[in-house]
Amino acid sequence: xxxxxxxxxxxxxxxxxxxxxxxxxxxxxxxxxxxxxxxxxxxxxxxxxxxxxxxxxxxxxxxxxxxxxxxxxxxxxxxxxxxxxxxxxxxxxxxxxxxxxxxxxxxxxxxxxxxxxxxxxxxxxxxxxxxxxxxxxxxxxxxxxxxxxxxxxxxxxxxxxxxxxxxxxxxxxxxxxxxxxxxxxxxxxxxxxxxxxxxxxxxxxxxxxxxxxxxxxxxxxxxxxxxxxxxxxxxxxxxxxxxxxxxxxxxxxxxxxxxxxxxxxxxxxxxxxxxxxxxxxxxxxxxxxxxxxxxxxxxxxxxxxxxxxxxxxxxxxxxxxxxxxxxxxxxxxxxxxxxxxxxxxxxxxxxxxxxxxxxxxxxxxxxxxxxxxxxxxxxxxxxxxxxxxxxxxxxxxxxxxxxxxxxxxxxxxxxxxxxxxxxxx
Numbered sequence: 504x505x506x507x508x509x510x511x512x513x514x515x516x517x518x519x520x521x522x523x524x525x526x527x528x529x530x531x532x533x534x535x536x537x538x539x540x541x542x543x544x545x546x547x548x549x550x551x552x553x554x555x556x557x558x559x560x561x562x563x564x565x566x567x568x569x570x571x572x573x574x575x576x577x578x579x580x581x582x583x584x585x586x587x588x589x590x591x592x593x594x595x596x597x598x599x600x601x602x603x604x605x606x607x608x609x610x611x612x613x614x615x616x617x618x619x620x621x622x623x624x625x626x627x628x629x630x631x632x633x634x635x636x637x638x639x640x641x642x643x644x645x646x647x648x649x650x651x652x653x654x655x656x657x658x659x660x661x662x663x664x665x666x667x668x669x670x671x672x673x674x675x676x677x678x679x680x681x682x683x684x685x686x687x688x689x690x691x692x693x694x695x696x697x698x699x700x701x702x703x704x705x706x707x708x709x710x711x712x713x714x715x716x717x718x719x720x721x722x723x724x725x726x727x728x729x730x731x732x733x734x735x736x737x738x739x740x741x742x743x744x745x746x747x748x749x750x751x752x753x754x755x756x757x758x759x760x761x762x763x764x765x766x767x768x769x770x771x772x773x774x775x776x777x778x779x780x781x782x783x784x785x786x787x788x789x790x791x792x793x794x795x796x797x798x799x800x801x802x803x804x805x806x807x808x809x810x811x812x813x814x815x816x817x818x819x820x821x822x823x824x825x826x827x828x829x830x831x832x833x834x835x836x837x838x839x840x841x842x843x844x845x846x847x848x849x850x851x852x853x854x855x856x857x858x859x860x861x862x863x864x865x866x867x868x869x870x871x872x873x874x875x876x877x878x879x880x881x882x883x884x885x886x887x888x889x890x891x892x893x894x895x896x897x898x899x900x901x902x903x904x905x906x907x908x909x910x911x912x913x914x915x916x917x918x919x920x921x922x923x924x925x926x927x928x
Contacts, residue, residue, distance in 0.1 A: 513685030527693030528860035530590040538654035546661015557618040606707035641746035653729035692863035742914040750808030771845035830928040
């Protein structure tokens with residue numbers, strides 16, 4: 504049974520006990536990300552995520568790693584456009600250790616100056632590596648063209664200059680502004696005693712003189728939705744293949760049924776091996792190796808994107824084939840059989856994902872941030888089962904619109920010759 508509680512100081516605690524596993528996953532989420540950075544703070548969320556591993560007032564960076572490694576656990580973190588998360592998966596008997604280390608890293612990191620200099624170098628290497636990836640470069644350019652200067656279009660890592668010029672004093676002020684209980688979610692999934700987890704969560708929060716963290720208003724109220732427009736650009740670069748991104752964004756209601764409708768549509772159209780896109784463009788026409796859809800959800804915005812890569816010789820044929828499939832999605836909506844197959848596929852995937860405690864932990868937070876609560880598995884299956892053809896067709900018509908659809912073809916010289924292409928749906 505999933506439980507939700509708001510703790511003193513404003514932190515949210517989400518618990519999902521699972522008795523048929525020997526592991527547990529704990530996540531400490533701070534609900535501000537790269538889109539929430541202020542002027543002069545670009546890349547700070549990601550830089551701070553790295554620095555939380557680099558030593559506290561009680562533990563060195565090595566001690567943090569050793570204590571988790573000693574029990575066979577896995578400690579990791581990630582930064583998104585709207586969150587920074589530290590998480591730990593380990594054997595169920597070490598729940599207290601995980602809470603202690605995550606709390607120590609979160610609230611007592613020292614941001615050592617020498618470690619900061621070294622970590623800046625690490626992140627510069629990370630950024631340089633992404634610049635050698637045509638897929639990552641293409642996606643960044645696609646977002647910039649779709650959203651312009653809006654914060655959602657920013658690189659999560661920031662630019663090299665942002666990282667190199669970040670002063671410790673400003674990073675420390677940023678740390679104390681975003682790593683606060685009032686902007687925090689703690690989520691636990693796995694084999695644990697809920698009472699014990701609650702007690703450990705309460706003990707994890709800074710108390711009294713050890714709590715120099717301010718109460719801050721929710722950052723969500725300051726977020727502004729980007730304008731939506733259509734664009735089609737062909738951008739040459741040094742790479743030998745063509746990366747194609749096509750898609751749209753749309754206002755998002757905080758409503759969970761929409762999420763399941765989008766899963767069904769995207770799965771049937773392009774997220775599975777039996778989908779229309781994969782079967783037609785990859786299997787029948789052999790125009791690419793990879794083609795698929797993916798969905799992104801933010802506080803007030805949904806985004807839906809088709810990705811493919813191909814050779815320069817095949818680019819024009821692939822674009823035309825994609826245009827036909829998008830137009831066909833409107834003229835010949837997904838059939839009852841296609842929708843039923845997608846729902847069956849998704850239900851099976853949900854069953855498999857239940858075996859992974861990290862996935863379950865993340866699911867708790869994703870659903871809570873979307874609708875204010877996390878759904879029991881049976882309720883999720885019920886909502887998925889209720890998706891019908893009309894729901895799916897309505898969403899398809901919301902997404903596939905010429906006045907808000909964006910295209911970027913990127914990667915190889917000579918792309919300008921395709922610049923006359925435009926979608927016809």
